[in-house]
Amino acid sequence: VDNNQLAHRLSALVGDAHVLTDPALKASYETDFTGRFTGRSRLVVRPADTEQVAGIVGLCRAEGIPLVPQGGNTGLVGASVPTGTEIVLSLGRLTEIGPVDEAARQVTVGAGVPLAEVQRRVRPYGLAFGVDLAARDSATIGGMIATNAGGERVVRYGTTRANVAGLEAVLPDGSVLSRLTGLPKDNTGYDLTGLLVGSEGTLAVLTRARLRLVPIQPRRVTALLALPSIEQAITALTAVRALESLELAEFFLPEGLSLVMAQTGLPAPFGAEYPVYLLVECAGRQDPTEELAEVLDDADILDMAVAVQASDRHRLAAYRDRHTESINAEGIPLKLDVTLPLDEVAGFVRDLPDLLPKRVRPILFGHLAEGNLHVNLLDVASSDEDAVSETVLRRVAAAGGSISAEHGIGRAKAHYLSLSRSPAEIAAMRAVKAALDPTGILSPGTLLP
Amino acid sequence: VDNNQLAHRLSALVGDAHVLTDPALKASYETDFTGRFTGRSRLVVRPADTEQVAGIVGLCRAEGIPLVPQGGNTGLVGASVPTGTEIVLSLGRLTEIGPVDEAARQVTVGAGVPLAEVQRRVRPYGLAFGVDLAARDSATIGGMIATNAGGERVVRYGTTRANVAGLEAVLPDGSVLSRLTGLPKDNTGYDLTGLLVGSEGTLAVLTRARLRLVPIQPRRVTALLALPSIEQAITALTAVRALESLELAEFFLPEGLSLVMAQTGLPAPFGAEYPVYLLVECAGRQDPTEELAEVLDDADILDMAVAVQASDRHRLAAYRDRHTESINAEGIPLKLDVTLPLDEVAGFVRDLPDLLPKRVRPILFGHLAEGNLHVNLLDVASSDEDAVSETVLRRVAAAGGSISAEHGIGRAKAHYLSLSRSPAEIAAMRAVKAALDPTGILSPGTLLP
Numbered sequence: 101v102d103n104n105q106l107a108h109r110l111s112a113l114v115g116d117a118h119v120l121t122d123p124a125l126k127a128s129y130e131t132d133f134t135g136r137f138t139g140r141s142r143l144v145v146r147p148a149d150t151e152q153v154a155g156i157v158g159l160c161r162a163e164g165i166p167l168v169p170q171g172g173n174t175g176l177v178g179a180s181v182p183t184g185t186e187i188v189l190s191l192g193r194l195t196e197i198g199p200v201d202e203a204a205r206q207v208t209v210g211a212g213v214p215l216a217e218v219q220r221r222v223r224p225y226g227l228a229f230g231v232d233l234a235a236r237d238s239a240t241i242g243g244m245i246a247t248n249a250g251g252e253r254v255v256r257y258g259t260t261r262a263n264v265a266g267l268e269a270v271l272p273d274g275s276v277l278s279r280l281t282g283l284p285k286d287n288t289g290y291d292l293t294g295l296l297v298g299s300e301g302t303l304a305v306l307t308r309a310r311l312r313l314v315p316i317q318p319r320r321v322t323a324l325l326a327l328p329s330i331e332q333a334i335t336a337l338t339a340v341r342a343l344e345s346l347e348l349a350e351f352f353l354p355e356g357l358s359l360v361m362a363q364t365g366l367p368a369p370f371g372a373e374y375p376v377y378l379l380v381e382c383a384g385r386q387d388p389t390e391e392l393a394e395v396l397d398d399a400d401i402l403d404m405a406v407a408v409q410a411s412d413r414h415r416l417a418a419y420r421d422r423h424t425e426s427i428n429a430e431g432i433p434l435k436l437d438v439t440l441p442l443d444e445v446a447g448f449v450r451d452l453p454d455l456l457p458k459r460v461r462p463i464l465f466g467h468l469a470e471g472n473l474h475v476n477l478l479d480v481a482s483s484d485e486d487a488v489s490e491t492v493l494r495r496v497a498a499a500g501g502s503i504s505a506e507h508g509i510g511r512a513k514a515h516y517l518s519l520s521r522s523p524a525e526i527a528a529m530r531a532v533k534a535a536l537d538p539t540g541i542l543s544p545g546t547l548l549p
Numbered sequence: 550v551d552n553n554q555l556a557h558r559l560s561a562l563v564g565d566a567h568v569l570t571d572p573a574l575k576a577s578y579e580t581d582f583t584g585r586f587t588g589r590s591r592l593v594v595r596p597a598d599t600e601q602v603a604g605i606v607g608l609c610r611a612e613g614i615p616l617v618p619q620g621g622n623t624g625l626v627g628a629s630v631p632t633g634t635e636i637v638l639s640l641g642r643l644t645e646i647g648p649v650d651e652a653a654r655q656v657t658v659g660a661g662v663p664l665a666e667v668q669r670r671v672r673p674y675g676l677a678f679g680v681d682l683a684a685r686d687s688a689t690i691g692g693m694i695a696t697n698a699g700g701e702r703v704v705r706y707g708t709t710r711a712n713v714a715g716l717e718a719v720l721p722d723g724s725v726l727s728r729l730t731g732l733p734k735d736n737t738g739y740d741l742t743g744l745l746v747g748s749e750g751t752l753a754v755l756t757r758a759r760l761r762l763v764p765i766q767p768r769r770v771t772a773l774l775a776l777p778s779i780e781q782a783i784t785a786l787t788a789v790r791a792l793e794s795l796e797l798a799e800f801f802l803p804e805g806l807s808l809v810m811a812q813t814g815l816p817a818p819f820g821a822e823y824p825v826y827l828l829v830e831c832a833g834r835q836d837p838t839e840e841l842a843e844v845l846d847d848a849d850i851l852d853m854a855v856a857v858q859a860s861d862r863h864r865l866a867a868y869r870d871r872h873t874e875s876i877n878a879e880g881i882p883l884k885l886d887v888t889l890p891l892d893e894v895a896g897f898v899r900d901l902p903d904l905l906p907k908r909v910r911p912i913l914f915g916h917l918a919e920g921n922l923h924v925n926l927l928d929v930a931s932s933d934e935d936a937v938s939e940t941v942l943r944r945v946a947a948a949g950g951s952i953s954a955e956h957g958i959g960r961a962k963a964h965y966l967s968l969s970r971s972p973a974e975i976a977a978m979r980a981v982k983a984a985l986d987p988t989g990i991l992s993p994g995t996l997l998p
Binding site for chain 1: 650651653654675696697699710711720724725726728731732733734735736737738739740741746747748752764783784786787790792793794833834840888918919920921950952953954955956971972973974975977980981985996997
């Protein structure tokens, strides 16, 4: 079918107003929010409900038209951006939010609901969605599930996969898979919900989700620790992880701290510069300050600042939180997002400068409990980007790490997938993809190279 | 190949001593521990390591010989028992346990390691595997993963799936899939580990697992609450779930309590009989007694017994723990294991007697936080068993429940799968099965009807 026919048939499904063919209207759907990934689409279609999604997918399947599902378009690896031949299937109108089930601590929401809206809706019940991240106003639940989003609180609540109790999704054959009862124990066959989480739009179009919620913890303490080495930071972290109140454990280094102080005007947190900084936050029904002090008693801590009042806690957290903007103010960094086994983190940080061209400035920080390092490389010549990326990712893979901790593979890293996944694994993934999407209409070119 | 040729070729892979063809030696592998499921096998092969497993699977694939992986043979739905044409692949010799990684709180163990052995090995580090169950001396880690085992502590730690950080498995094509780094954040493609958990031996032969461990909580309180109704028990449960220290929440009813007292000679827990009993246990670094009392302040509790000393706690827990043996002493019950949405539990319990032949005595107990009811039916005529099972399971399914909470589908419930799973889901599961095991050599007849 040509574009006019296609638009006509889709309009019959969703209404004229929700099929966008005008390049000006399509534009915001064709470029991600970083501006790094951009491409053309045949058109953009904006269904209102699951039935319309099923109709669109069924039509695409029958006509062999590829499609790219899109949520808030805040992904970082280009998985929601078309490449020219696809239609964009925007889930932004699937914004229904069901009643909060306080006993089960769950809520069912449409794929297009932004994270912040979920948090607003469940807060009056003393509940929160356990995954939270900076893009919360734009990032949609569907997109977070498609990428198995992480964030700072993974140490306590796990990634998105651990916080999804069920899904409704349209499979590539147009059938609707619905598991929204959210039963916490349900051993009736393969975990299709878990399989779809993190599948980056390549196996199904997510339409609704049954989310697990966690109780909001009222009493909170934040501590910034100065430590002599990454090894000692990991020892301190291991001690703190005995506390179930641990909610975040972020590390950064003097180079990053200097940038933050220079850019933000924040005063130095301590009277001296130290090799490693670890920011921890604990939260519970009782004030966790005492138990935090107790478990840190034997740790080799050079200096420490502790805050309980919200304003003081935010002041300490700012040294970590303002890394990204401070780095960006220095130039456009090459960003990599990797996980290392904990006992490989120190060696990686030590070796990294030797892997890079001389003038490159590495700024590292991240979620230490998961070995998740955000590697920001300043002053990489654009002609060096691919070589530098590959060198660093190969080093990560050689240490048993993951080339993508929380951003996913998308289009950006598909050609690096074999660094983290063996031929047997990639073959199994291809088999699963072919089983559910035999004609390959869903997000071609994403995830699998 | 005939049996002699097959035994010969397998002996070349694993050694003569580990290929069992003598009916007397095979017998214990051909009947499950309850004696309910039994069948013949061509032979039993006992490999020592992953390489041998891969050799066996490769041979079976090439020759079209079906095989049934088997762990401790403690499953309850017949998934590890052969039906005549298969060989039994026993993983009992894969008993290696790696070093405990205290920083990551993980350990790698062979599929054949019994659960109790894992607990023994990690206890000196102040750690435990979060899933625990009564069959711990026989149940193997591989079997627990294959069935996504649950148990009493799911309310705190989740099912087995949530406690597995990675797997090594032999796929039906003989290739080895290995994800044992246990990285907590690793968004590099489909979650094959999660897919294999709960796949009941139908997608791969599990050989090793990377297990997540949890810190042992030293201070513990157990409380037995008497409540006016299941609705009020759920309200009390909702209050208690605000505590992260909540470790178990089990309910039982007067009929079960009477049986337990009659069989065990335990004294009545309270001066009167009450409609519903709820046993809760909290555990933390600090004594959780006070916070438990605090959250229960508004609950409609008719009577309550609280215990902190181990012997007192065990005395309270016995009223729940001794249900199974007390029921069995009355006769062989028809056992069903179902999950209901929490707001459907009370209605189900109320309606159940009307669904049953007059003389049948239903004894219900279970894991209330998950809506997981163990339905034990005494005095069911054997000619009525199928009809009674189907009637009860249909009622569960009509309420949005699951026909198998923690036992799995196996052979026993394969023909009921469609009660809990839609045609679209079953089609998707079949597609995944066909993708990974196109010739169907792994556990034919299990899970998928």
